[in-house]
Amino acid sequence: MRAIRKVAPGPGLEMAEIPLPVPGMGEVLLQVKAASICGTDLHVRNWDPWAAEHAVAPLTVGHEMCGIVVGHGSGVTDPPIGTLVSVESHVVCGVCSWCRTGKGHLCPETRILGVHRDGVFADFVTVPAANAWPDPEDMPLSIASLQENFGNAVHTVSVPEIEGRKVLVTGCGPVGVMAVAAAKALGARSVYATDVSAFRRAMADRMGADATFDASTVDVVSAVLAVTDGEGVDVLLEMSGAARAIDNGLRLLKPGGEAALLGLTSRPITLDIDDRVIFKGATLHGIVGRRLWDTWYQMRALLRGGKVDLGPMVTHRLSLEDFDMAFDLMASGNTGKVVLFPDPTDADGPLYRP
Ligand SMILES: [Zn+2]
Ligand SMILES: [Zn+2]
Incomplete structure (x- = not known):
């Protein structure tokens, strides 16, 4: 064969x-x-x-x-x-x-x-x-x-509480785009997505994103704050593994919010744990498989x-x-x-x- x-x-x-x-x-x-x-x-x-x-x-x-x-x-x-x-x-x-x-x-x-x-x-x-x-x-x-x-997307979306929540998906590779669709299907109030590729942002739009942002040209933090009444999001679904996306995503997370991390960083990254996690009372979930x-x-x-x-x-x-x-x-x-x-x-x- x-x-x-x-x-x-x-x-x-x-x-x-x-x-x-x-x-x-x-x-x-x-x-x-x-x-x-x-x-x-x-x-x-x-x-x-x-x-x-x-x-x-x-x-x-x-x-x-x-x-x-x-x-x-x-x-x-x-x-x-x-x-x-x-x-x-x-x-x-x-x-x-x-x-x-x-x-x-x-x-x-x-x-x-x-x-x-x-x-x-x-x-x-x-x-x-x-x-x-x-x-x-x-x-x-x-x-x-x-x-x-x-299944990777559905698993990521189903770990944090998603219904009625504002959600940010960082990274619109296939799993990120499918996570947009799954989050909408499971009752998210709104889903925003970021990626550097126009092709992938268009796919996220097509699969139900409320708004998408070009992470290479737009200040993602200001842009997402602008569409969330200055609040930020309840849930971060991190699909990119990019250090800047993780940092921006956690900045945008509301106090008490939940982040589900699927994207692999490939190497150790630095992160301001104090301000991005501890003082926010944020919860971080690592996601593997289904x-x-x-x-x-x-x-x-x-x-x-x-x-x-x-x-x-x-x-x-x-x-x-x-x-x-x-x-x-x-x-x-x-x-x-x-x-x-x-x-x-x-x-x-x-x-x-x-
Ligand atoms: Zn695979
Ligand atoms: Zn076993």
Whole structure:
């Protein structure tokens, strides 16, 4: 079968022919139907310091997908052969104290598809049956694929109290934009968003932001104070990892406000803890992955209940063979989600032509 591989430590990816994987005990074999590219995949392609420290090689990359169950390992009967499933990319141990107390997303033994074990940019992949999430049969393949990533947004939005609150989203990459949509759907009074990219601000506008601001040309603090009657916001959803965005966001947080932090800073940053956190009585939440499986049920409600339409998030569809072009598009910053199709005739919209 074909697989997009990191063949050895260092930059770059290549398409390789490798043997069909065999599902082990408790695993299913999935035929990949659609797989979306994430920022993490770019780190692994570039082999930056984060990837060099965390990822293994050789490795098949990619972790966001949907596919059809085509084989069962021993002990598995569910989901049945032929089921369309999405995949939770974090494989957890199931027996540690976190897993046993409903906090599996914090499992110290977590192994991530496409980082620690073979991922999904391939014709087939094996995953634990417990990581397969059956989808409605009529769900578009690109939407089914990007649920994993939508889950990061839904998790971030659902930790602070959001209903009736004024919300600021700093960073409008795909997760930030989906967080805008989720915050509106979950009853936020107003949602403001910042980014340096005009393309991404336009996506945030389209997905429901009340106002967006160019963080490179506008004084974000004054601009947000101006639209919030000088109050600032109740909730900060930090998606950028940029030190200035974190500082501005916490400046804008009202006393007693809550900040949920998802964006990775990649390196230590400095922060005025006294004025931005302590004297405000602010609460900071670190967000990792998706709550297992609360976040997936929340997503199902938002998507199937018609509260969030992720259709506009999918801006580019390409054949798996065109992975290099797809990664370059994603790296440009001028995309929403970029989705790869092993069989291009499966594409649920027009294929991208440069
Ligand atoms: Zn991802
Ligand atoms: Zn565990």
